Amino acid sequence: MDFWVSSQANLTHVTINLICSALAAAYASRLRGTLEFKMGQALTATVAIFGFYAVAILIGRLFFSRSMFAFAVVGAACVSILVVGLRHRLTRARVAIISPLVGEMQFSFPFARIVSDPSKDLRGFDIVLVSLNENVSADWARALSRAMLAGCKIRHVGQYMEELSGAVSLEHFEVEHLPPNGIASYQLIKRLMDIAMVVFILPMALPIILLSSLAVLLTTGRPIFFLQERVGLGGVPFRMWKLRTMRPELKGETLRAAVVGDSRVTPVGRILRRFRIDELPQFWNVLKGDMSLIGPRPEATPLHIEYLGKLPNYPYRYLVRPGITGWAQVNSPPSASADEARRKLTYDLFYVKNLSLFLDLQIIAKTFWTVTSGGGVR
Template sequence: MLNPPFPFPRRHQAPQLTLAWDLFFFGLVVLLLLVAAGLEFISVPPAAFWLWVIAGVLALVMTQLSAFAEHGSAYLVPLLTWIIAAALLIAVGQAPLILALIPLHLVWLAARTVAQLTLQRRSPPLKLGFLDPPTPELSEALHTQRIQPVMVSSRDPSSLRGLDGLVVRNEPSGQLHHRVLEHAQLMKLSIIPERLLTEDLTGRVSLQAVDQNWVTQAAFQPTYLFWKRGLDVLFTLLAAPVLLPLMALVALVVYFNSGRPILFWQQRVGQDGKPFQLVKFRTMTRDSERAGPAFAKQGDMRITPVGAFLRKFRLDELPQFWNVLRGDMSIIGPRPEQLAFTVEFEESIPMYTSRHWVRPGITGWAQVNQGYTDSAAQITEKLEYDFYYVKHCSAPLDLKIVWKTVLTILTGFGSR
């Protein structure tokens, strides 16, 4: 993730549990697993038990790294442990244990969430000073994140006392503003550009901020992108014993409901603007694109009854793991757009092609926050989420997307 060019106070996020608390919860979960195995609620071979313990230790170590600590959340340790354990168990032929461990991890997640929420509610709200009234969008985000905005007088530097940071809008104007900024620097307060604060709190990059200088391709983390490609292939291969039977079942449902073709192929635009053929289970009528490409809308008559169910729980996207193996896509990334829409966006949105610096994904930051889009306003919002992902592409953000994807699949959020 790109480091912000200012010392940003992170207390607006939930205060994080210490390593001691994480070790305490991990110890309780280990004890709970041993008790469950002793009472024969779950059968855990010794080798599988130690692989799970190793996964937990690795997750604890990884979450202490600065990059992960910035994105710390209640889901991180339990989810990361489960992902690592799943890979290890599949590798040694103990795949059935993966599903059996889910209830244990849900208990772990619930306990850690309660502890973190309690810590958050007991901590004082972050106080940020503003020289200008915050925008309506930022005001709403401040309220959601328990941040208290305090108006600062440019004529009275003493109004900076008791603040955690000072928010400025663009370049300071006038001698009085410069005077306040000088006092803030002497008091070692964080000086935060309002645009970047809005970006951090909303998870979106305003299209007005996307220009030649918003981010450079050289600022990415090529090492992470290299490892991400390897993890995409590894996870797809390890998950194949689960994915293939599930896809076979979905294929049969599609066939008996609406006949052939079972699969739907469509040209999309991938990394570096290269076109590729995306594949998914067909969820619309055979002549769905007779009038040309169009976004799916709420209650779209082209969608079959079974197709609505598949789209609701994202089961129609399963064949795209083939695109992942081919290198056309990643598991996580901005959704690939149709060529016609890409050409239109490139003409109207500056730096739109920077969206193609990363591989498109089966799931992404926009999908877990917004869902499907069917209007110009929603498309604009989706692109703002996509640009945020491009700018902040990192392992912690990808893990957050994985967790929110699980919730999306379980709830059917944002389906069309």
């Protein structure tokens, strides 16, 4: 520490790092939603704050210490997570659900209070949930006005449910819920980032792919790669590459998604799937433009056709490129049935609706945890 503050430049650097850490902690203290969501937001904000500082260092050619900067980033991330955890345990928003104003919407908030009498004083609540599609009587309008004047937030119950769960309600999802400015602008930026990241990662990934290919060849023979038609951007089919982790399909065998403990998975395949190594050849699909690093998981054509007939909102997931990882992949297991596909679609549409760099950073963080913990493997 004496070395770090041994000069005016070092002292300035320490001060700015502390200010950045304080900003990250202050932002973390004001977050709302599920614990997981708030932690993801806190980490994203920490990366963004120190990212701006790093850009300022490069542009202004400011003095900095790599060890001090790294220590500050890690420390700020730990403090932000600690702040989120403590605040989550010590405080909980007081929520009121106005039952006459939520219509037929289904909800389940064990910590919320249902209010059906407009004479009830709502000023003791932090959040009041209503449906903006319902007609508001004069009595309820007065009650809501008093609450708003007292600083209470009036929220749409569906939007609040979406924030807590990270998934949309399919029954209430409409096309106008998609980003009002469209998604083309971010998709262009995202495409450039995909290419840059693959080019950066590929030298490290290639030796792993080669060794894994050799392991597949020596244990189960050819073919080494598994190519399958999947459906991508705009519903256009493409051939997706993977390292083969299952025995070849038998003659007349019906295509089906993998399930937990699937007997078709080979011993080497289980290791490759455990650490997602079998997905690495999809970097080629990303470079070709068939896929992105982050997006809804591409489905096989037969499953795509099946889900189209059962899930009316399913085509909206093809507004963005499919991804190697995505919001649904880190929150829900791969779909092996129409019911699981329906649950996964709620996350896919949440991603399309909230498409942003911050959400992509959260997915990257959750993907790292999923890979290291082995979650979601089939």
